[in-house]
Amino acid sequence: MAKSGDGIRILQGLLVFGNVVIGMCGIALTAECIFFVSDPHGLYPLLEATENDDIYAAAWIGIFVGFALFALSILGIVAVIKSNRTLLLVYIILMLITYAFEMASCITAATHRDFLTPNLFLKQMLERYQKSDTDNNNDKWMTEGVTKTWDKLMLRNQCCGVYGPSDWQEYTSAFRKTHIDADFPWPHNCCVMDAQGSPVNLDGCKLGVPGYYNSNGCYDTISGPMNTHAWGVAWFGFAILCWTFCVLLGTMFYWSRIEY
Amino acid sequence: RPTLCLLLTDQIPTLTKPTLATSALGGFITASTFVLEQPRCTFTGPQDTVIWLVVARPEAVPSFNNSVKPGSPARAFQQFLNSTLAYMTLNTTLLNYPCPKKPGEITVLRVGSETSCTSDANRPTCNGPLPNPGPYQVKFLALNGSEPVAETAWSDPITLRTAKPPSSIPGKGSGRSAGMIALTSILSILFAILLAGLVAMLVWGSDVGGGSSTFSKPEAVTVRRYNTHHVYDQPAARL
Numbered sequence: 001m002a003k004s005g006d007g008i009r010i011l012q013g014l015l016v017f018g019n020v021v022i023g024m025c026g027i028a029l030t031a032e033c034i035f036f037v038s039d040p041h042g043l044y045p046l047l048e049a050t051e052n053d054d055i056y057a058a059a060w061i062g063i064f065v066g067f068a069l070f071a072l073s074i075l076g077i078v079a080v081i082k083s084n085r086t087l088l089l090v091y092i093i094l095m096l097i098t099y100a101f102e103m104a105s106c107i108t109a110a111t112h113r114d115f116l117t118p119n120l121f122l123k124q125m126l127e128r129y130q131k132s133d134t135d136n137n138n139d140k141w142m143t144e145g146v147t148k149t150w151d152k153l154m155l156r157n158q159c160c161g162v163y164g165p166s167d168w169q170e171y172t173s174a175f176r177k178t179h180i181d182a183d184f185p186w187p188h189n190c191c192v193m194d195a196q197g198s199p200v201n202l203d204g205c206k207l208g209v210p211g212y213y214n215s216n217g218c219y220d221t222i223s224g225p226m227n228t229h230a231w232g233v234a235w236f237g238f239a240i241l242c243w244t245f246c247v248l249l250g251t252m253f254y255w256s257r258i259e260y
Numbered sequence: 261r262p263t264l265c266l267l268l269t270d271q272i273p274t275l276t277k278p279t280l281a282t283s284a285l286g287g288f289i290t291a292s293t294f295v296l297e298q299p300r301c302t303f304t305g306p307q308d309t310v311i312w313l314v315v316a317r318p319e320a321v322p323s324f325n326n327s328v329k330p331g332s333p334a335r336a337f338q339q340f341l342n343s344t345l346a347y348m349t350l351n352t353t354l355l356n357y358p359c360p361k362k363p364g365e366i367t368v369l370r371v372g373s374e375t376s377c378t379s380d381a382n383r384p385t386c387n388g389p390l391p392n393p394g395p396y397q398v399k400f401l402a403l404n405g406s407e408p409v410a411e412t413a414w415s416d417p418i419t420l421r422t423a424k425p426p427s428s429i430p431g432k433g434s435g436r437s438a439g440m441i442a443l444t445s446i447l448s449i450l451f452a453i454l455l456a457g458l459v460a461m462l463v464w465g466s467d468v469g470g471g472s473s474t475f476s477k478p479e480a481v482t483v484r485r486y487n488t489h490h491v492y493d494q495p496a497a498r499l
Contacts, residue, residue, distance in 0.1 A: 182389035208286025256465025
């Protein structure tokens with residue numbers, strides 16, 4: 001009896017430790033998801049215009065799941081120490097619900113990241129950047145979002161287009177409808193700017209002289225943060241769920257071994 | 261080449277043909293402009309000789325007449341592709357094409373850069389953007405007053421870019437990545453195991469008392485010492 005008593009004490013200790021880790025991971029998940037939702041790189045308007053912004057939904061779910069995990073881990077620690085069957089059962093069921101939500105968040109983030117390809121952003125940029133004839137308010141809102149975001153991206157990261165300035169030459173675009181090719185082979189934001197925000201050499205920029213225009217594409221500066229966002233939510237959530245799985249199995253075993 | 265042609269025209273020297281600028285320039289060919297190398301070290305003669313650029317459709321090349329004055333309706337940019345198949349523009353004196361050119365300098369001419377005069381009939385020598393992708397052929401013509409004194413050969417045909425519509429960009433989604441499939445399947449399996457565990461727990465774990473491995477809740481066992489008068493009295497009695 002003493003030996004199994006020791007075994008159960010060890011299990012108790014492990015469960016408490018497991019719940020402590022879950023609680024800390026819950027807080028970390030909440031913090032990480034708040035960071036992503038705050039959109040530090042200003043890329044949300046691009047996602048909004050693709051009408052496929054579910055990686056943000058996944059981050060929102062992550063915020064609440066993180067809180068839930070923290071609260072439930074405290075409940076779990078109390079329940080394990082008191083060896084109260086009712087409390088443990090409540091803990092297990094609530095944890096399973098939280099598990100399901102977190103699973104949804106991870107799978108959503110991972111799946112929707114796969115939709116965000118360079119061609120998607122290229123098409124969106126060509127169809128929406130500087131579009132002047134918008135159909136309705138929603139269209140106007142999305143167009144303004146895309147235009148502002150691209151202007152900011154091109155100026156801040158010294159890049160042009162998705163693959164490069166040739167995007168504006170290879171395809172017709174909404175931009176081309178209002179800006180003729182001879183004056184604007186590509187937007188002037190693709191030019192190297194001086195301290196006052198005007199092109200250093202506009203003719204050099206229009207000619208495409210290396211050094212007066214930005215010849216690299218902006219896709220890396222878009223996909224970098226988005227990948228971090230999606231994989232951060234998906235894989236950190238996955239890690240938490242694997243750990244939670246072990247703790248929950250241990251808790252179920254513990255529950256079945258205590259008397260009322 | 262028909263010798264009849266040579267007998268009819270003046271025999272002026274024919275120099276090396278114009279070339280496009282290097283493709284290292286991002287905008288060397290766009291949808292309505294193209295960039296030529298300047299004709300440095302090509303022409304000789306007095307510094308006030310005027311060098312003109314002739315832009316023509318290939319159909320107009322065999323019958324091109326050097327003596328037609330630039331700026332006339334037969335050579336006006338605004339009439340290009342309407343009533344004429346060639347126009348003359350970008351005139352400058354030989355002074356602006358010094359020879360030899362400084363190393364490292366980019367010496368180019370951008371054909372099609374003037375957008376303000378495309379419809380201005382008062383500017384027949386406008387360097388306006390080309391109306392369609394072409395092809396076009398160009399040459400330089402040196403005039404002394406209104407007399408042609410030298411020309412280059414016609415360039416190779418230059419075709420401008422044709423832009424495709426954005427709808428031609430291939431489709432949206434890529435395939436499912438391996439990571440996402442692994443994540444989904446592993447999480448689903450784990451969740452299924454947990455649910456099975458919950459069911460097993462509720463069904464079988466409810467009857468407690470399964471032998472020596474059952475764990476009883478620790479009761480607060482305390483040993484209370486019962487002190488009665490008798491225990492204290494006895495040692496006193498012995499003494």
